[in-house]
Amino acid sequence: MLGYEAVLAVIALGGTIAIVFVLLSRFLGPRNANRKKTTTYECGVEPTGTARERFPVRFYLVAMLFILFDIEAVFLYPWAVLFRELGIFGLIEAGLFVLVLLVGLVYAWRKGALEWE
Numbered sequence: 001m002l003g004y005e006a007v008l009a010v011i012a013l014g015g016t017i018a019i020v021f022v023l024l025s026r027f028l029g030p031r032n033a034n035r036k037k038t039t040t041y042e043c044g045v046e047p048t049g050t051a052r053e054r055f056p057v058r059f060y061l062v063a064m065l066f067i068l069f070d071i072e073a074v075f076l077y078p079w080a081v082l083f084r085e086l087g088i089f090g091l092i093e094a095g096l097f098v099l100v101l102l103v104g105l106v107y108a109w110r111k112g113a114l115e116w117e
Helices: 005-028 057-081 083-110
Strands: none
Touching: 057 083
């Protein structure tokens, strides 16, 4: 465990400070809850409807597709950093990775997953 003492000390100090601040705000902070403070806040607009409003499935499908292609960028970053070391093999592997994701995008597009109507 040689050399990790400083890291553990910083983690312990950060955790301690976080807990102390939460406890201080809990005990010293004002608690004047009223109806206006506990209502839903929607960007300065008066809230309409209930908080249990249903969203169409397409909204979640587009959100999942966004996450999928966002993760693609995360996986391509290390490849770009090691591009020269990986050589032609790395280029082919990255091309196959992008091709699989492109096939998924075309499939979702043809199924109408990207339509908002």
